Amino acid sequence: MMNSLSADSPPAVHAAGLTVVRGSRQVLKGLDFTVPRGRITGLLGPSGCGKTTLMRAIVGTQANVGGTLEVLGSPAGDASLRTRIGYVTQAPSVYDDLTVRQNLEYFAAILHPGRALADHRRADVTRVIEDVDLTSHTHALAGNLSGGQRNRVSLAVALLGAPDLLVLDEPTVGLDPVLRRDLWNLFHDIAADRGVTLLVSSHVMDEAERCHRLLLMREGLFLAGGTSRPEAGGDTPDALRALTPAGTVEAAFLHLVDEAAAASRAKETTTR
Amino acid sequence: MTTTAPTPAAPAVPTPPGGALTLSRTTATAARVLRQLRHDPRTIALLIVVPCLLLVLLRYVFDGSPHTFDNIGASLLGIFPLITMFLVTSIATLRERTSGTLERLLAMPLGKGDLIAGYALAFGTLAVIQSALATGLAVWALGLDVLGSPWLLLLVALLDALLGTALGLFVSAFAASEFQAVQFMPAVIFPQLLLCGLFTPRSNMHPVLEAISDVLPMSYAVDGMNEVLKHTDMTAVFVRDVLIVAGSALLVLGLGAATLRRRTP
Numbered sequence: 001m002m003n004s005l006s007a008d009s010p011p012a013v014h015a016a017g018l019t020v021v022r023g024s025r026q027v028l029k030g031l032d033f034t035v036p037r038g039r040i041t042g043l044l045g046p047s048g049c050g051k052t053t054l055m056r057a058i059v060g061t062q063a064n065v066g067g068t069l070e071v072l073g074s075p076a077g078d079a080s081l082r083t084r085i086g087y088v089t090q091a092p093s094v095y096d097d098l099t100v101r102q103n104l105e106y107f108a109a110i111l112h113p114g115r116a117l118a119d120h121r122r123a124d125v126t127r128v129i130e131d132v133d134l135t136s137h138t139h140a141l142a143g144n145l146s147g148g149q150r151n152r153v154s155l156a157v158a159l160l161g162a163p164d165l166l167v168l169d170e171p172t173v174g175l176d177p178v179l180r181r182d183l184w185n186l187f188h189d190i191a192a193d194r195g196v197t198l199l200v201s202s203h204v205m206d207e208a209e210r211c212h213r214l215l216l217m218r219e220g221l222f223l224a225g226g227t228s229r230p231e232a233g234g235d236t237p238d239a240l241r242a243l244t245p246a247g248t249v250e251a252a253f254l255h256l257v258d259e260a261a262a263a264s265r266a267k268e269t270t271t272r
Numbered sequence: 273m274t275t276t277a278p279t280p281a282a283p284a285v286p287t288p289p290g291g292a293l294t295l296s297r298t299t300a301t302a303a304r305v306l307r308q309l310r311h312d313p314r315t316i317a318l319l320i321v322v323p324c325l326l327l328v329l330l331r332y333v334f335d336g337s338p339h340t341f342d343n344i345g346a347s348l349l350g351i352f353p354l355i356t357m358f359l360v361t362s363i364a365t366l367r368e369r370t371s372g373t374l375e376r377l378l379a380m381p382l383g384k385g386d387l388i389a390g391y392a393l394a395f396g397t398l399a400v401i402q403s404a405l406a407t408g409l410a411v412w413a414l415g416l417d418v419l420g421s422p423w424l425l426l427l428v429a430l431l432d433a434l435l436g437t438a439l440g441l442f443v444s445a446f447a448a449s450e451f452q453a454v455q456f457m458p459a460v461i462f463p464q465l466l467l468c469g470l471f472t473p474r475s476n477m478h479p480v481l482e483a484i485s486d487v488l489p490m491s492y493a494v495d496g497m498n499e500v501l502k503h504t505d506m507t508a509v510f511v512r513d514v515l516i517v518a519g520s521a522l523l524v525l526g527l528g529a530a531t532l533r534r535r536t537p
Contacts, residue, residue, distance in 0.1 A: 022537055061379050063535040077535065082381040093372030097308045109300035110382045141311065157376070 010073060012037045012165050012197035013058055017067035020053050027053045029220040030067065035199055035213075040191050042211030043201040044253070050220045051201040052090060055167050058199065059087045072164055083111060086158030090169045092150040093157075096143030100134055100153050101125060103142055104160065111161040128156040131186060148175045155183075159190075166190070168200045172207065184210045205250035209237050216240075216253055223256040293385035301382075301390025305364070306397065319360065319398060323352040323406045331414040342417045345410055346497040347470045349425055352406060353399045353433035354490065355461055361395055361440030362453045369444065378534045388529050392437050399433030400426075420500035424510070428496040431517045435489055438524035445531030464490035469498075489520035 013035035020028040027050045035041045043051050056062035057069060060077025069076040072084055094103045108121040129135055132152040137145060142153055155171055168187075172180045184207075190196045191212075200211065208214055213235050215225035225235040240252040309316055327345060334341040368374045377387065407425050410416040418425065443460055447453035467477070467485035474485050485491045496513035503510070 059379050061375055061535055063533070063537045079381070082379060085379070087376065087379055089372045089375065091372055093376045095304070095308055095371075095373060097311045098304070102304070102307055106300060106304040107376075107380070110297055110377065110380050113294060113296035113300060115296070 009037050011035055012072055013199070014070045015068060018054075018057065018069050019066040020050075020057055020062055021064045021066070022053065027220050028057070031220075031222060033215060033222060033225065035197060037197050038191055038195045039212040040187055040198045040200060040210070041213045041215060042208050043199060043215045043217060044205060044208050044249075045203065045217030045223075047203055049217045051203075051217060052169055054217070055087070055169050055199065055201060059085055059167055061087075083161060084164045086160070086163035086166045088151075088155050088158045088166075088168045088171055090173070092142075092147075092154035094142045094150060094153045097141065099139050099141055100129065100145075100156075101138045103153060104128060104156055107157045108160050124160055128159040131159055132156045133182065148179060151175070152183075162194065162196075164196060166196055166198045168198065170201055170203070172202065172204075205248075205253055208240070208249040208253075211237065214240060214249070216256060218257055218260060221260075223253070223260055293383050293389060297382055297386040298389045298393065301386055302393035302397070305391060305394035308364075309394075309398070315360070316398075319356055320402050320405060323356065323402060324409050326352070327406060327410050327414060338415065338417070341414075342501060343498070344470065345414070345416045346418065346425070346501040347468070347494045349403070349407055349410060350428050350432045350493040350497045351465065351468075351470070351490070353403050353429050354436035354439075354493065355457070356402065357395050357399055357433045357436030358440040358461060359454070359457060360398075361391060361437045362444045362447065362456060363440075363450060365391065365441050365444040366447055366450060366453045370449075374532070375536070378532065384529045384532045387532065388441065388525055391441060392434060392525065395437045396430065396434055399430055399437075403429035403433065418501055419504045420502075420506070424500045424506065425497065428493060428500070428514065428517070431514060431521060432490075432493045435493070435517055435521040435524070438521045438528060441528035442524050442531065445528070461490075464488045467491065468494045470494060489517055492516040492520075 011034035013033075015034070016032050018028055018031040019026060031054070043054065045051055053062060057065045058071055058076055060071075060081060065076070071078075071081055074081055095106075098106070104125040105121065108125055112121055112124075129138055132155050134149065134152055134156065137149060142150055145153065151171065151174070155168070158166060158168070172183055175183065187198055187200065188210075191198055200207075202208070213225065214237060215235070216223040224240065237249055240249045241247050243252040244255050245251075327348065330345060330348065331341055334344070365374075368377075374387075378384075403426055407422055407429060411418055411422050411425075439460060443456040444453055447456060467474070467481060467488055468490040469485070474482050474491060477485065492513040496510055496517065499507050499510040499513065
């Protein structure tokens with residue numbers, strides 16, 4: 001039922017011919033894709049393939065973006081989107097010399113300023129601390145927490161103020177298996193109960209199994225999942241598993257990488 | 273309906289759009305900067321105690337010539353806040369840039385003006401405390417002979433602190449690391465220190481250097497201090513000096529705001 005509804009409503013992110021140039025290098029080489037609402041879309045690919053750049057473009061912090069990129073119905077980077085997107089960078093961006101609660105109180109005050117909303121902010125902060133399971137560390141300095149805990153503080157900041165779109169850059173890197181499972185359960189709860197759209201990047205292929213939809217990326221292009229290469233098919237974990245005899249997303253990804261590498265080699269020899 | 277259902281845990285609350293400057297966001301930022309400092313009591317102690325100790329040192333270096341202490345002491349009351357606020361601000365904003373919190377804040381509805389004004393407010397508060405202690409110590413305990421009102425000394429000191437904050441904010445945009453940020457101090461502050469008239473009156477300098485010192489804001493900071501030192505009333509020169517220092521601080525703050533980019537390569 002949710003599938004049909006998500007298909008009807010306009011996508012959370014729509015891109016056509018999306019390019020990004022950083023310095024002299026073209027990092028994104030013309031991407032066409034959509035991210036459906038209320039679902040978890042996994043952005044997978046090896047390190048350095050352009051995942052972070054794509055996420056920064058969607059959030060609106062990336063310069064030199066070409067092509068069409070619409071987020072929640074507005075052009076990416078539009079001022080109206082600043083309260084509607086929660087963004088978690090790869091490295092936790094929180095203040096090490098503030099406690100967990102003080103960090104969240106400050107960011108909440110930026111989202112919902114004013115004395116009239118103080119009660120709302122307090123409740124919001126308490127809620128997100130519970131969401132990421134840090135209640136016992138509320139008054140600990142962020143700098144004294146472990147790497148995984150600081151990551152979760154950073155995630156909690158993104159959950160403040162009920163965003164419509166969550167962009168999470170490798171949120172589970174460096175976490176133990178139990179925590180990783182708990183966080184993925186949280187992501188699914190957020191998507192199902194609150195109707196939030198999630199775009200989650202990872203370079204660990206087994207995380208792909210936990211996403212509703214997938215975008216497989218390599219060297220600034222989509223191997224599967226984008227509309228730019230529909231012949232590759234497979235924008236869901238099931239479809240990708242069906243692609244190779246091994247029946248795993250990882251095998252499918254490797255197969256697609258080899259295929260793409262062979263294609264570019266063939267292209268080189270013909271142009272030579 | 274899942275996609276449009278309001279979140280039960282967090283009801284939709286109207287968020288004022290992020291204009292250039294909203295008072296509550298500015299004060300929230302200032303409060304946050306001060307909270308960060310409160311977790312670092314050693315920095316606060318160094319900020320406040322070191323200028324006082326240096327003044328005591330200076331007083332007894334010129335034990336035999338109290339007049340020299342009057343001249344240099346008054347100038348230093350203006351220079352200390354400038355240097356300390358420059359250092360603290362450049363490191364603090366550099367950290368904000370490198371830790372990713374600046375990117376996060378600029379992706380949120382925070383105006384650039386909110387951030388800059390928040391920093392200026394927080395460090396300005398600290399500068400008031402520092403300058404009040406240093407001025408009080410110099411005038412009442414160390415016998416600094418000032419003809420004008422100590423309040424005017426405090427005003428100049430505060431404006432100097434603001435100028436230091438502004439310069440620190442600005443140069444942090446050009447520093448890629450804390451090493452570089454610290455090296456900007458000799459690059460930006462020392463030439464002004466040499467040319468501001470602390471060591472020799474500016475009129476005695478080579479004409480070229482005098483012309484350069486005419487366009488450096490610290491010259492007017494020291495000039496203002498000396499006006500208070502030598503005159504019982506507020507002179508026209510003093511008003512000019514104060515306006516120039518305040519104007520330069522605002523100008524550099526504006527330049528600092530221009531270095532904050534929501535979109536970065």
